[in-house]
Amino acid sequence: MGTLVGGKYRIKRLLGTGGMGAVYKAENTAVGRTVAVKVLHPHLADDGVTLARFQREARVAASVDHPHVVSVLDMGVGDDGAPFLVMEYVRGKSLAELVRVRGPLEARRACHVMGQILAGLEAVHERGVVHRDLKPENVLLTVESGREDFVKILDFGIAAFVESAARAPGAELTPIGRAMTTPYYASPEQLSGATMGRDARVDIYAAGVLLYELLAGSRPFVQSNLADLCHAIVADPPPPLRAFRKDLPAGLEDVVLQAMAKEASQRFPSARAMLEALVPFGASFTDDLPEPTDTFTVDLRALREREAAASKDTPTKDTGGAGVLGVDVVGALVEVLEKRTTREALAAGAKAEGLAWPPRRDGWGEGRWLAFVESVDRALGRGDRRLLAEAGRALATRGSRFASPELVVGAAAERWTSFFRDGKARIAEIGRGYGVLEIDHPAPMLARSVVFVGYLDEALALAGGRDVEARLTKAGALGDERDRVEISWST
Known part of the structure; x- marks a missing residue:
């Protein structure tokens, strides 16, 4: 010490x-x-x-x-x-301590705690971060503003780092061996090595195991050795919850089992979807919590309010027809949607909108993908185009990355041209830690602008920028002369 x-x-x-x-x-x-x-x-x-x-x-x-x-x-x-x-620093106790001392929780209390966990997961998943090591030791319960059982989730980003170390030359341990002390909360695809990417459904599985443990007082799979444990997680159904808890409300076990489905495509498509399913059993949305203060969320909501004030709260359906989006943009849009629904449902929805499925992989893609993602955002999200911003972030992870934030800004106009067939971006200002982009477009759309701002925000962070802010301060789609994106960062 x-x-x-x-x-x-x-x-x-x-x-x-x-x-x-x-x-x-x-x-x-x-x-x-x-x-x-x-x-x-x-x-x-x-x-x-x-x-x-x-x-x-x-x-x-x-x-x-x-x-x-x-x-x-x-x-x-x-x-x-x-x-x-x-x-x-959070003063409190972990979920592991709570279950060890109290045993099974009353159903409404368990769902109340899980609802907060899912709200936190939703927020980080929207930033493209997946926990990958969610377990009772990583969930703290504290008292905040007089609220008991207030959840704080630890260790986002750590598991990805450890997995990277496990894949480094000379590493002797498997990803599971390095990433966690026990695999009780690991999804079948993590144990089989089928996923190392940013698939948020591994966290949905872990949330299902956590909820099972809160309700039953014990983990669903407990074997005497690691090999048998991994086999059970991959192949065996969990013991029925009602064998432990005959007092559980009808339907609650179905929620747990869907979250713990062996196939990722059969789980809840998002943390929010699982949260919604738990509302009848005691979970609640966090609308009464303090409003988010991060600039990105505030700006998205401000855009939505401006749009509503201008009587344009219904997104434009015609986004310029076919051949206006770079295929990387379409790929990023599809990637975001696949995290929230099954591939079969996505294919059916795309075809219902008249979109080609699967999308083409070269040339230019259909602009109507933007409207399709907006419709999904209204159905599954908050209607503030965050899914479009997330697609922009996904774009930043594709291909090579820049060595510095200044290079990101310097290449922004060229990037716009590769992402969108129409419109022209130019660098209005650039300096140490700041930059301004202006974008002229014959048919401006907020959807395009939000995708691009999401891309810039993530690309700057990946290039080493800290405290990054990429703000759409003016929008041609809302009556301004042109789009204006103001960027700042620290190094």
């Missing part, structure tokens, strides 16, 4: 240890704030590629501002080469 981490975080006491490292209560000596510092094992960052991924994941996690997600405040690498994360 007393060690100084990162030059300013003085360790006060050990809070816990695990397969990835140790968590300490510490003090930021610069401002006197109590924080939690998670120090990862040095061997997890023994190559530069893995460390770079850790930094990217941590920056994205730090950009999430949600009451049910523990805030990431800082990160770095210690003198011994061990990466560390600095997070808000």
Whole structure:
């Protein structure tokens, strides 16, 4: 104790240890704030590629501002080469402690807790972050503003970093071996190595296992050795919940089983969809929580309000006909939709809208994909075009990445031309940590603009920008002379 981490975080006491490292209560000596510092094992960052991924994941996690997600405040690498994360310090107990002491929870209490977990998952999934290691130890219960059982989720972005370390040259452990101490909450596809990407449905599976445990007081699969445990998770149905709890409301077990489906396509397509299914049993939406303060969410909502005020709250259906979107844009739109519905339902919906299925992979794609995603956003989301912004973020992860935020801004006009056939973007201003883009278009649309702002926001973060803000401050679709995107970042 007393060690100084990162030059300013003085360790006060050990809070816990695990397969990835140790968590300490510490003090930021610069401002006197109590924080939690998670120090990862040095061997997890023994190559530069893995460390770079850790930094990217941590920056994205730090950009999430949600009451049910523990805030990431800082990160770095210690003198011994061990990466560390600095997070808000939360006083409370973990779900693991609660179940160990109390056993099964009353159904409404369990669903109330799970509803908050799903609300937090929804927020981070919208930023393209998947937890991949959701378990009772990573869910804290605290008291906030007089509310008991207030959920805070830990460790977003950590599992992806550990998986990257496991795939590094010379790694001796499997991804599961490095990413978690036990695979009780791992999805079948994680255990089989079928997914390493940003498929949010692995978190839906883990949420189903967590809810099962809260209701039954024990995990669904408990075997004497790792091989049998993994086989059971992949192949066997979970024991019926009603064998433990005959008092469960009708239909609640069906929700748990759908979340725990062996095939990802049979699970709930999103955290919000599972949350909606749990509302009759005690879950609730977080509309009464403090409004999000991150600039991106605020801007999307402001655009929606401007649109409604201008009596344009119904999105335009004609987005310019065929051949106006780059195939990468269409691919990103489809990628986002596939995370929220089955491929079969997506194909049927696309065909109902007159869209070619599967979409073409070269040349230019149909602009009506934008309207289709908007309709899904109204049905499954908040109607603020966040799915379009998420597609823009997905675009930023395709292909090569830029070495610096300045290069992202410098190439923005060219990127617009490759994404959209019509319209012209130009760099109006660029400097150290800021830039301004102006976009003229013969038929301006908010959908296009939101996709592009989402792309810029993610591309800047991937290029090393911190505290990134990409703001659509003027919109031709809302009566302004042209689109204006103001960008700022720190390095």
